Amino acid sequence: MIDDVIGLRGRKLCGTFKGRERDTTGGMLASGRTPGDFEAMYAGTPPWDIGRPQPTFLDLATAGEIRGRVLDVGCGTGEHALIAAGLGLDATGVDTSPTAIEAAKAKAQARGLSVRFRVQDALQLAALGEQFDTVLDSGLFHVFDDSARAQYVESLKAVTREGGRYFMLCFSDRQPGTVGPRRVTEPEIRASFGQDWRIDSIVRATMDITIDPGGAQAWLSAITREPG
Numbered sequence: 001m002i003d004d005v006i007g008l009r010g011r012k013l014c015g016t017f018k019g020r021e022r023d024t025t026g027g028m029l030a031s032g033r034t035p036g037d038f039e040a041m042y043a044g045t046p047p048w049d050i051g052r053p054q055p056t057f058l059d060l061a062t063a064g065e066i067r068g069r070v071l072d073v074g075c076g077t078g079e080h081a082l083i084a085a086g087l088g089l090d091a092t093g094v095d096t097s098p099t100a101i102e103a104a105k106a107k108a109q110a111r112g113l114s115v116r117f118r119v120q121d122a123l124q125l126a127a128l129g130e131q132f133d134t135v136l137d138s139g140l141f142h143v144f145d146d147s148a149r150a151q152y153v154e155s156l157k158a159v160t161r162e163g164g165r166y167f168m169l170c171f172s173d174r175q176p177g178t179v180g181p182r183r184v185t186e187p188e189i190r191a192s193f194g195q196d197w198r199i200d201s202i203v204r205a206t207m208d209i210t211i212d213p214g215g216a217q218a219w220l221s222a223i224t225r226e227p228g
């Protein structure tokens with residue numbers, strides 16, 4: 001039913017992997033990628049840009065977990081912010097890639113949905129000057145190295161209202177091989193979110209990608225912003 005709400009029924013995976021992610025650094029390659037690298041990848045169809053939402057986020061929507069004012073961080077071409085808009089929620093999507101943001105705006109227009117899509121660094125979210133009830137992250141957390149990861153969590157704190165929830169899907173250490181983004185362990189996720197946060201759940205999930213019909217092994221985390 002949610003597929004109908006957001007106009008997805010019948011869509012297929014699309015795109016090809018351009019081979020930019022060959023890893024020579026023990027799986028940490030994503031930490032060296034710049035916003036310009038992501039922008040360049042949007043000249044084609046990057047492997048994460050599946051043309052529809054991740055099923056895990058559709059499940060969250062169906063379960064009523066996406067509510068209030070919604071921020072999609074590292075939104076890419078916007079599918080998860082568009083879920084929120086399709087549910088009638090106030091939705092914002094931010095990404096450093098101007099090409100991705102333009103594609104997201106075009107999708108919103110084509111689907112008759114209203115979303116604020118902005119070029120914005122996720123490490124500087126306080127610049128938005130807003131707070132959100134639900135923050136979605138599909139594939140951004142695993143982009144950052146240790147230092148930027150800590151900065152990112154601080155940035156999230158600035159825009160997640162107390163009691164608000166952060167849902168994050170990232171590559172997991174169960175994903176074999178080294179091609180693709182940095183693998184993240186469950187203890188790493190727990191260690192990243194300190195006393196300002198409560199980890200509600202970290203569960204095994206799959207992240208759909210264009211280059212493998214089986215998807216990639218992932219973690220889906222649900223984390224609540226604590227008062228303070």
Ligand SMILES: C[S@@+](CC[C@H](N)C(=O)[O-])C[C@H]1O[C@@H](n2cnc3c(N)ncnc32)[C@H](O)[C@@H]1O
Binds near residue numbers: 039094100
């Ligand atoms: C793996 S892609 C996921 C995109 C989208 N969430 C999806 O599921 O299709 C990661 C996204 O994060 C964006 N990104 C990388 N670094 C960023 C940063 N510092 N601030 C905001 N977006 C960033 C990239 O441009 C890219 O669109």
